[in-house]
Amino acid sequence: MIEIIEKQPAVDDFLRLRVVAGLSPRSREAAERGLPHSLYAVTAVSADKTVGMGRVIGDGGCNYEIVDIAVDPDYQGKGIGRQIMQSIMDFIHRDAPAGSFVSLIADEPAFYQKFGFQEAASGSAAMYMKL
Ligand SMILES: CC(C)(COP(=O)(O)OP(=O)(O)OC[C@H]1O[C@@H](n2cnc3c(N)ncnc32)[C@H](O)[C@@H]1OP(=O)(O)O)[C@@H](O)C(=O)NCCC(=O)NCCS
Numbered sequence: 001m002i003e004i005i006e007k008q009p010a011v012d013d014f015l016r017l018r019v020v021a022g023l024s025p026r027s028r029e030a031a032e033r034g035l036p037h038s039l040y041a042v043t044a045v046s047a048d049k050t051v052g053m054g055r056v057i058g059d060g061g062c063n064y065e066i067v068d069i070a071v072d073p074d075y076q077g078k079g080i081g082r083q084i085m086q087s088i089m090d091f092i093h094r095d096a097p098a099g100s101f102v103s104l105i106a107d108e109p110a111f112y113q114k115f116g117f118q119e120a121a122s123g124s125a126a127m128y129m130k131l
Contacts, residue, residue, distance in 0.1 A: 001046070002075075004083045008041035013050035014068070021070035023107075024130070039064065040091040044071070044080045051075040054084040056091060064092055066104040085115050 011031045019025050039060050044052030052071040058064040071080045092102055105126050106112045
C-alpha cells in the first residue's frame with residue numbers, strides 16, 4: 001500500500017530519488033539548506049521506503065513553483081505521481097491568492113497537462129543557469 005504523507009523527504013531519500021528517477025543530482029549541502037524552505041512537500045511511502053516525492057517552493061503569495069516531482073522507476077505507472085500532484089494542487093488551490101503565478105519546468109509536459117498546466121506562450125522559453 002502506498003501512503004502519501006505531507007512532509008518533506010529526508011535528505012538521503014531526496015538525493016537518491018532525484019538520481020534514480022533520472023533528474024539531475026543535487027548536492028547534500030544544497031538539499032540540507034533548501035528542503036526546510038519548502039512551502040509544501042509530500043512523500044510517497046511504501047512499506048517504510050520512500051518511493052516518491054514532490055515539492056512546492058516560492059514566496060507563498062505571488063509565485064509558486066512545483067519542483068522535484070519524482071517516482072522511483074520500480075513504482076512508476078501505479079498512480080503515485082498522480083497522487084503526489086493532486087496533493088500539491090490541493091495545497092496550491094487552498095493556499096494561493098487569486099492571480100498567483102504557478103510554474104514548473106516539465107520534462108514530461110503530457111503528465112502536467114493533466115493537471116491544467118499549459119506550455120509557455122510561443123516566444124517565451126523556460127530559462128535556467130546551473131551552478
Ligand atoms: C513523471 C512521473 C512523476 C509520473 O509518475 P507515475 O507514478 O509514473 O505516474 P502515474 O502512474 O501516477 O500516472 C499519472 C498519469 O500520468 C500519465 N503519465 C505518467 N508518466 C507520464 C509521462 N512520462 N508522460 C506522459 N504521461 C505520463 C499516466 O499515463 C497517467 O495518466 P492517467 O491517470 O490519465 O492514466 C514519473 O514517471 C517520474 O518520476 N519520472 C521521472 C522523473 C520526471 O520526469 N519527473 C518530472 C520532472 S519535470
